[in-house]
Amino acid sequence: MYRVIGSGRSRALRVLWMLEELDVPYEHVPAPPRSGDVVALNPAGKVPVLVVDGTPITDSTAILTYLADKHGALTHPAGTxxxxxxxxxxxxxxxxxxxxxxxxxxxxxxxxxxxxxxxxxxxxxxxxxxxxxxxxxxxxxxxxxxxxxxxxxxxxxxxxxxxxxxxxxxxxxxxxxxxxxxxxxxxxxxxxxxx
CATH class of the missing domain: 1.20.1050.10 (Glutathione S-transferase Yfyf (Class Pi); Chain A, domain 2)
Incomplete structure (x- = not known):
């Protein structure tokens, strides 16, 4: 299961929406920027953070691209x-x-x-x-x-x-x-x- 860290009033909304479009399960931790939960995974203190198998991925665009490529949806194939x-x-x-x-x-x-x-x-x-x-x-x-x-x-x-x-x-x-x-x-x- 994916874990999304970040308030839905931030760029984390992009990730939450992507996961809803993909219809995959996730846990949402609505932590604010620079909070302890966030800094522990992203030293810059920025949200969103997507945790995948214990590994944090930061930056909303990187996360969206990762999810799209992994699930083969909401994207065109690389190299086209x-x-x-x-x-x-x-x-x-x-x-x-x-x-x-x-x-x-x-x-x-x-x-x-x-x-x-x-x-x-x-x-x-x-x-x-x-x-x-x-x-x-x-x-x-x-x-x-x-x-x-x-x-x-x-x-x-x-x-x-x-x-x-x-x-x-x-x-x-x-x-x-x-x-x-x-x-x-x-x-x-x-x-x-x-x-």
Whole structure:
């Protein structure tokens, strides 16, 4: 059985959702970042951590990729053009969506108060809006971000959409808003959110 460590209000939600989509059993330990349970497995104190046979795996994207490859689901096979396109989209989302949201979070509540720069959030919102327009041009023709099959980028993008809403980063693209509505309606997503 897998053990997921991290609050469902963090990137751990990505892992919980993936496990729900895969319909595999897991234990959830909703520990906050930098808590004793987390630091014991990840010296950086970051969540999520997935424990597999006593071995911790850190970083949500690494965990999602591991689970997708291990279970042969929510991914394209390694070495295919489709996988290269999937990985390209994943990297785009991490660079353009996740990074902007994380930087905003750092300057909102993560960094010591004397190091926070609230003005940076204006430029991050501007970048986030530009990235949405680029993403919409990259989206495939189908219900998922890359077309007809759900893959790892769908989980990352939906989580970033949730994060953007909570951080008051406007979602300006109608196609993106419609996509997020579809993804949030998935039963596995709903189960993960409830956890």
């Amino acid at each position: 053009i489709e996988r290269a396109q999937q990985d390209s989209l994943t990297q785009f989302l991490l660079d353009e969506f996740d990074a902007a949201l994380w930087m905003a979070a750092r300057h909102s509540f993560v960094l010591p108060e004397e190091l926070r720069q609230s003005a940076i959030k204006d430029s991050l919102r501007w970048e986030f809006e530009r990235s949405q327009a680029t993403l919409v041009r990259r989206m495939g023709h189908g219900p998922f971000v890359a077309g007809t099959e759900m893959t790892v980028p769908d989980i990352i993008l939906t989580h970033c959409g949730d994060w953007a809403t909570a951080a008051q980063f406007p979602l300006k693209e109608a196609a993106l808003a419609e996509y997020l509505e579809r993804m949030r309606a998935r039963p596995a997503y709903q189960r993960a959110r409830a956890a």
